[in-house]
Amino acid sequence: MSSIPDRAWNLAKALTAFAADGCRTVPKTTYRIRLQTCASCPRREDNWCLECGCFLPVKAKGRTWQCPLGKWPTT
Numbered sequence: 001m002s003s004i005p006d007r008a009w010n011l012a013k014a015l016t017a018f019a020a021d022g023c024r025t026v027p028k029t030t031y032r033i034r035l036q037t038c039a040s041c042p043r044r045e046d047n048w049c050l051e052c053g054c055f056l057p058v059k060a061k062g063r064t065w066q067c068p069l070g071k072w073p074t075t
């Protein structure tokens, strides 16, 4: 898991990008595909991404938020 300062910085950047995008979320199908991709990823631990330190059920919803390893399909 990334350090707490890194996680805080990642969160600040993610929230800024989300707000700039009008807080738009992805369609339900995209959300499901994202979480299915995470389910088989070795960088997932429970509901957390070990790459970015994000909480996946929330991260997968934001349109501007992306997998740090580029594993999510682009929509």
Ligand code: SF4
Pocket (backbone or CB within 6 Å): 037, 038, 041, 042, 043, 044, 048, 049, 050, 051, 052, 066, 067, 068, 069, 070, 071, 072
């Ligand atoms: S966001 Fe990407 S790196 Fe993180 S758990 Fe999901 S697929 Fe893996």
